[in-house]
Amino acid sequence: xxxxxxxxxxxxxxxxxxxxxxxxxxxxxxxxxxxxxxxxxxxxxxxxxxxxxxxxxxxxxxxxxxxxxxxxxxxxxxxxxxxxxxxxxxxxxxxxxxxxxxxxxxxxxxxxxxxxxxxxxxxxxxxxxxxxxxxxxxxxxxxxxxxxxxxxxxxxxxxxxxxxxxxxxxxxxxxxxxxxxxxxxxxxxxxxxxxxxxxxxxxxxxxxxxxxxxxxx
Amino acid sequence: xxxxxxxxxxxxxxxxxxxxxxxxxxxxxxxxxxxxxxxxxxxxxxxxxxxxxxxxxxxxxxxxxxxxxxxxxxxxxxxxxxxxxxxxxxxxxxxxxxxxxxxxxxxxxxxxxxxxxxxxxxxxxxxxxxxxxxxxxxx
Numbered sequence: 001x002x003x004x005x006x007x008x009x010x011x012x013x014x015x016x017x018x019x020x021x022x023x024x025x026x027x028x029x030x031x032x033x034x035x036x037x038x039x040x041x042x043x044x045x046x047x048x049x050x051x052x053x054x055x056x057x058x059x060x061x062x063x064x065x066x067x068x069x070x071x072x073x074x075x076x077x078x079x080x081x082x083x084x085x086x087x088x089x090x091x092x093x094x095x096x097x098x099x100x101x102x103x104x105x106x107x108x109x110x111x112x113x114x115x116x117x118x119x120x121x122x123x124x125x126x127x128x129x130x131x132x133x134x135x136x137x138x139x140x141x142x143x144x145x146x147x148x149x150x151x152x153x154x155x156x157x158x159x160x161x162x163x164x165x166x167x168x169x170x171x172x173x174x175x176x177x178x179x180x181x182x183x184x185x186x187x188x189x190x191x192x193x194x195x196x197x198x199x200x201x202x203x204x205x206x207x208x209x210x211x212x213x214x215x216x217x
Numbered sequence: 218x219x220x221x222x223x224x225x226x227x228x229x230x231x232x233x234x235x236x237x238x239x240x241x242x243x244x245x246x247x248x249x250x251x252x253x254x255x256x257x258x259x260x261x262x263x264x265x266x267x268x269x270x271x272x273x274x275x276x277x278x279x280x281x282x283x284x285x286x287x288x289x290x291x292x293x294x295x296x297x298x299x300x301x302x303x304x305x306x307x308x309x310x311x312x313x314x315x316x317x318x319x320x321x322x323x324x325x326x327x328x329x330x331x332x333x334x335x336x337x338x339x340x341x342x343x344x345x346x347x348x349x350x351x352x353x354x355x356x
Contacts, residue, residue: 084316089263092272130275130313192263 080115253331269336277306294355
């Protein structure tokens with residue numbers, strides 16, 4: 001009896017400790033130290049890699065740039081509407097993210113088509129309609145194929161390209177990439193794996209709770 | 218006495234025959250069904266979902282028994298050839314593309330046996346001969 005009691009006590013103490021611990025997400029990409037002088041003192045700051053400027057068009061025909069996502073936490077992925085293998089699975093999982101956060105504000109999802117020839121604006125709109133996606137939380141974007149691949153490989157997928165030996169091809173592997181309000185990559189998740197997508201949802205909540213002073217650039 | 222014995226023997230063998238026949242086809246069913254489950258997981262589940270639920274208006278569910286019944290004669294053709302024509306499932310219209318599925322007749326029979334006896338459907342075994350007959354008449 002006593003043993004059980006102490007066992008429970010130990011567990012509850014442990015649980016209380018671990019739940020109080022604040023989780024922070026890693027920051028991916030290259031970083032550069034910069035020194036500057038503040039109030040006569042030299043301080044070292046770090047400049048993190050951020051998502052560069054871009055310009056695409058969404059399912060409504062509106063032009064979407066990096067500015068359209070200012071102040072937002074967002075998730076990016078790469079797909080095409082006629083993809084026969086993993087895309088329906090990714091869509092099913094992304095819908096979970098969408099439904100969790102669509103009403104929270106300062107949150108967006110951008111899905112880039114890698115088949116802009118076939119995925120015209122009306123085709124993207126139709127796809128969004130079939131998934132029941134309305135409003136401006138989830139954009140389906142098209143642009144020059146080259147631009148899309150460029151931003152995918154050089155910016156969004158840095159998190160996965162670093163610790164993988166295979167060159168290229170990440171675009172086709174169904175990653176969901178989490179980007180913070182400062183446009184830094186904070187996580188990459190296998191969009192075909194419901195468990196990792198649950199982790200993504202948890203991590204978005206962690207990011208949302210991140211204090212704002214960390215955001216000034 | 219002798220007659221009785223003969224009748225008894227005949228009865229015995231008839232019963233034995235029926236029993237073994239039945240368990241034969243139920244073993245056959247189980248084999249088709251479990252092979253079909255494998256094929257479903259690797260070839261169909263991404264789209265149609267673990268429980269055959271489909272995906273909103275993008276991909277139809279596999280829960281419409283009436284659709285299966287009405288299309289019994291062409292289902293194997295449909296799966297093998299894929300589809301881009303609008304169809305109605307569970308009273309809802311779908312106009313998406315299902316890519317063609319390169320499956321052998323026996324694999325088609327297995328996966329059809331699986332989907333037609335899962336997700337609330339109960340159609341029994343579809344054998345490779347049934348599928349072959351259907352495939353011979355595909356348009």
